[in-house]
Amino acid sequence: MTIRSDRDHGQRCRPRMSCLKKVEATVVQMQDPSTGVKGTNQKLNITTIPHAITGQDIVAWITKNMNMDNDEAQAFSTMLVAFGYIYPLQDHKKLVLRPDGSLYRFQVNKWKAEDTDYAIYLAKRNIRKKGVLDAYEQEEYNKLHKWMNHKWDFIVMQAKEQYHAGKARQKADRVVFDCQERAYWIVHRPPPQTHSAMDYGLDRHIDPNVEEKKTYDYYKRIVIYMCFMGFCSKSLFLACSLVKYMMTFKNHDPFLVPCLPRNPWQTDHDSYWELNTPDVEVPTKMRVERWSFSFYELLSDPRGRADFKVFLKKEFSGENLAFWEAAEELKWGTAASMSEKAEHIFKTFLAPGAPRWINIDGRTMGLTVKGLEHPHRYVFDAAQTHIFMLMKKDTFYRYLKSPVYKEIQKKAISPAPQFFCICIEAQLQQNMRNRRPSVSPIITWQKEQEEKAKAAAAAGPIDIKKLMASKLDRK
Amino acid sequence: MCDQTFLAITFGPCDNCSQNKPLMNIYLKNEPINYCSLCVELMACQGLAKGETTNTLKAESESLKAKLEEERAKLHDVELHQVAEKIDALGQFVMKTRRTLKGHGNKVLCMDWCRDKRRIVSSSQDGKVIVWDAYTTNKEHAVTMPCTWVMACAYAPSGCAVACGGLDNKCSVYPLSLDKNENLAAKKKSVAMHTNYLSSCSFTNSDMQILTSSGDGTCALWDVESGQLLQSFHGHSADVLSLDLAPSETGNTFVSGGCDKKANVWDMRSGQNVQSFETHESDINNVKYYPSGDAFATGSDDATCRLYDLRADREVAIYSKDSIIFGASSVDFSLSGRLLFAGYNDYTINVWDVLKGTRVAILFGHENRVSTVRVSPDGTAFCSGSWDNTLRVSAYLRSSGESELRNILYNTV
Numbered sequence: 060m061t062i063r064s065d066r067d068h069g070q071r072c073r074p075r076m077s078c079l080k081k082v083e084a085t086v087v088q089m090q091d092p093s094t095g096v097k098g099t100n101q102k103l104n105i106t107t108i109p110h111a112i113t114g115q116d117i118v119a120w121i122t123k124n125m126n127m128d129n130d131e132a133q134a135f136s137t138m139l140v141a142f143g144y145i146y147p148l149q150d151h152k153k154l155v156l157r158p159d160g161s162l163y164r165f166q167v168n169k170w171k172a173e174d175t176d177y178a179i180y181l182a183k184r185n186i187r188k189k190g191v192l193d194a195y196e197q198e199e200y201n202k203l204h205k206w207m208n209h210k211w212d213f214i215v216m217q218a219k220e221q222y223h224a225g226k227a228r229q230k231a232d233r234v235v236f237d238c239q240e241r242a243y244w245i246v247h248r249p250p251p252q253t254h255s256a257m258d259y260g261l262d263r264h265i266d267p268n269v270e271e272k273k274t275y276d277y278y279k280r281i282v283i284y285m286c287f288m289g290f291c292s293k294s295l296f297l298a299c300s301l302v303k304y305m306m307t308f309k310n311h312d313p314f315l316v317p318c319l320p321r322n323p324w325q326t327d328h329d330s331y332w333e334l335n336t337p338d339v340e341v342p343t344k345m346r347v348e349r350w351s352f353s354f355y356e357l358l359s360d361p362r363g364r365a366d367f368k369v370f371l372k373k374e375f376s377g378e379n380l381a382f383w384e385a386a387e388e389l390k391w392g393t394a395a396s397m398s399e400k401a402e403h404i405f406k407t408f409l410a411p412g413a414p415r416w417i418n419i420d421g422r423t424m425g426l427t428v429k430g431l432e433h434p435h436r437y438v439f440d441a442a443q444t445h446i447f448m449l450m451k452k453d454t455f456y457r458y459l460k461s462p463v464y465k466e467i468q469k470k471a472i473s474p475a476p477q478f479f480c481i482c483i484e485a486q487l488q489q490n491m492r493n494r495r496p497s498v499s500p501i502i503t504w505q506k507e508q509e510e511k512a513k514a515a516a517a518a519g520p521i522d523i524k525k526l527m528a529s530k531l532d533r534k
Numbered sequence: 535m536c537d538q539t540f541l542a543i544t545f546g547p548c549d550n551c552s553q554n555k556p557l558m559n560i561y562l563k564n565e566p567i568n569y570c571s572l573c574v575e576l577m578a579c580q581g582l583a584k585g586e587t588t589n590t591l592k593a594e595s596e597s598l599k600a601k602l603e604e605e606r607a608k609l610h611d612v613e614l615h616q617v618a619e620k621i622d623a624l625g626q627f628v629m630k631t632r633r634t635l636k637g638h639g640n641k642v643l644c645m646d647w648c649r650d651k652r653r654i655v656s657s658s659q660d661g662k663v664i665v666w667d668a669y670t671t672n673k674e675h676a677v678t679m680p681c682t683w684v685m686a687c688a689y690a691p692s693g694c695a696v697a698c699g700g701l702d703n704k705c706s707v708y709p710l711s712l713d714k715n716e717n718l719a720a721k722k723k724s725v726a727m728h729t730n731y732l733s734s735c736s737f738t739n740s741d742m743q744i745l746t747s748s749g750d751g752t753c754a755l756w757d758v759e760s761g762q763l764l765q766s767f768h769g770h771s772a773d774v775l776s777l778d779l780a781p782s783e784t785g786n787t788f789v790s791g792g793c794d795k796k797a798n799v800w801d802m803r804s805g806q807n808v809q810s811f812e813t814h815e816s817d818i819n820n821v822k823y824y825p826s827g828d829a830f831a832t833g834s835d836d837a838t839c840r841l842y843d844l845r846a847d848r849e850v851a852i853y854s855k856d857s858i859i860f861g862a863s864s865v866d867f868s869l870s871g872r873l874l875f876a877g878y879n880d881y882t883i884n885v886w887d888v889l890k891g892t893r894v895a896i897l898f899g900h901e902n903r904v905s906t907v908r909v910s911p912d913g914t915a916f917c918s919g920s921w922d923n924t925l926r927v928s929a930y931l932r933s934s935g936e937s938e939l940r941n942i943l944y945n946t947v
Contacts, residue, residue, distance in 0.1 A: 283577065
């Protein structure tokens with residue numbers, strides 16, 4: 060009976076640990092007698108350990124031969140220790156590499172990491188001296204004793220044999236062997252509350268080692284789906300467009316150019332966020348500049364969208380954006396309210412004589428009307444794309460040249476970069492206390508919904524007939 | 535996003551069965567046809583036609599693949615880094631950890647930022663999902679899931695709910711409440727149901743829809759309110775580990791990466807796989823769109839990250855180094871897309887210059903593998919979650935190209 064523990068080092072889906080092959084190649088190089096890491100005999104307690112290497116030698120060798128700098132080499136050598144290729148002689152439980160005179164050795168022996176072998180190892184240690192096991196080891200021992208009760212005689216026999224074989228060795232060899240064995244089990248059966256490098260997470264559902272049995276329908280599907288035409292453009296054009304995007308946004312990237320007045324994470328002052336809330340009265344110059352980069356940027360910033368709406372109101376062409384927003388709501392909204400929303404949109408924007416009629420070409424209108432026979436969430440997709448392109452190619456550019464935009468550009472503030480002195484401990488403490496909690500997004504959301512409802516009620520379509528009728532009535 | 539507006543009929547009567555269904559636009563013998571997904575499947579499983587054998591079909595598919603490669607190669611005239619030669623190189627960056635969030639009792643598997651740029655939600659192996667205000671490091675909400683290994687978590691765009699899932703094969707949505715004492719598990723909504731573990735989930739542009747990917751090899755789009763399956767996406771032949779929604783204005787596509795080494799781009803409306811990329815040598819752990827939506831990056835167990843251009847339909851850059859041997863578990867772009875942050879299984883985070891393909895920074899500090907890296911919505915910092923039970927928020931400190939005066943002025947100890 061094999062016990063499948065969460066540390067199943069059988070690793071049936073092995074490719075995820077394939078990096079270990081490259082690591083092993085490096086370790087073999089390190090062990091080369093002429094070009095590898097230089098080892099010496101070290102005195103430990105009363106015995107001499109051969110081929111011991113120091114931490115700093117390991118790091119130096121890796122820095123030179125693997126073309127890394129010091130920090131990286133240290134991190135890499137810690138991985139070597141964590142995976143058990145090198146083990147520490149002092150402080151054997153801590154699997155990190157100390158880049159000083161601490162001693163390490165290469166792990167040359169390979170045991171099997173099965174539960175049976177672990178049981179034999181623990182039993183052997185128990186035989187040598189009762190009570191030498193750590194608390195967690197004792198617990199594991201008891202567990203294994205219960206699970207493997209049927210094999211226990213075999214295990215004890217093996218343990219006794221190995222113990223006697225060990226006794227027959229030279230003292231120095233025995234110490235070295237015991238050290239290696241102990242190091243091996245620290246890696247493969249780590250103490251609780253420690254982080255183990257051998258842990259690779261969950262197994263994949265589908266075993267990548269198994270070749271997928273490819274029947275005719277597999278190939279048929281490839282043939283069918285491969286026949287789509289992708290749109291390809293010349294690489295130069297595409298590479299340039301990627302570069303152009305990066306250059307356009309370069310000044311807005313806090314990792315490349317510091318954000319003004321100051322980065323809240325660096326300085327514990329959230330003035331940057333205060334100045335850039337979604338509903339701020341006066342936006343910053345950077346934000347206003349960003350709206351001019353593309354229509355998408357303008358619409359995705361709530362403050363930008365609000366400003367655009369002001370412009371549209373002046374032009375009496377707010378229905379395009381209103382239709383686009385309504386179609387977005389339909390697309391991303393709940394399934395339950397979908398068909399009534401679709402009806403409402405059609406009545407408000409598309410039906411002949413609708414109060415907020417939008418101008419779309421005949422073909423699109425035909426497609427949309429046909430789609431409305433069986434309303435689904437993408438029924439206004441064609442019309443929405445048409446209107447979006449119209450706004451993008453025409454209205455957006457007029458907005459950028461309009462007095463509304465020019466005014467907001469003038470009004471926009473440019474916060475001065477705030478300098479702060481090199482901080483001492485007291486300043487840091489004060490900064491930490493200065494960190495203000497913010498309004499919960501739930502409250503912000505509720506407020507937004509209330510404002511939207513108010514705006515919708517106010518901007519309802521004005522029914523001219525009713526208005527005239529009421530005027531006539533008063534007469 | 536490409537400026538072409540092509541009116542594809544995505545819903546209507548199928549050319550074959552005449553039922554009104556979401557349609558796939560495919561070409562058969564160079565003729566465009568609109569079939570529903572069921573008819574396409576039937577066509578594929580029809581059985582061998584006269585004169586066809588598995589080998590002839592295999593040969594046909596190979597020749598089509600070769601032809602596609604030929605077409606792509608014709609348009610490939612220059613490499614990305616050649617174009618980038620004229621651009622100034624970035625100096626060596628130094629990043630500093632600004633916040634360490636301790637509170638999880640086990641490996642942190644996933645995290646997501648809230649749109650308010652300071653709150654995050656994180657999930658761990660022991661089933662706990664915690665909502666933090668990362669700026670003040672306060673924990674605001676905590677939920678205990680009934681399963682372990684919560685591999686996916688997402689913050690809703692409104693900030694009023696979180697979604698999470700893992701070994702329970704489900705994705706559940708928890709509405710957050712202002713009342714600290716309220717038990718969030720009482721209002722939980724079970725939305726997605728898969729037949730294997732949930733690897734990744736994401737809200738679309740609203741709180742009402744969720745996109746999930748699972749170990750059973752499929753992705754799916756769900757309606758939150760009713761739990762109804764809106765669309766499913768089949769095409770991966772192994773576990774799907776990650777997905778990301780396109781940020782473009784039309785917002786109708788998403789990319790997914792899986793253990794079959796493939797990254798697939800899907801149309802959300804029809805469920806069709808519109809593009810597929812297979813150049814990695816091992817499992818793809820994470821996929822992320824470039825901020826403009828024209829490209830995406832992947833991180834994989836073969837220790838490389840790659841950039842794929844959607845319009846060129848090919849891989850345009852590889853981010854790798856001989857000294858990096860351990861797999862990349864998570865990738866994300868900075869706001870301008872110039873920097874690519876990648877978390878690796880050797881406990882480090884490498885920062886790459888996307889244009890030049892060089893590494894500009896390496897961060898140490900985590901004591902176990904980095905499982906997730908995400909840049910904040912306004913790009914001011916990035917958060918990394920690790921198997922050492924902590925999350926760290928790090929921001930830029932200085933770079934080697936800057937003057938000493940600037941270093942002093944913008945520096946903290």
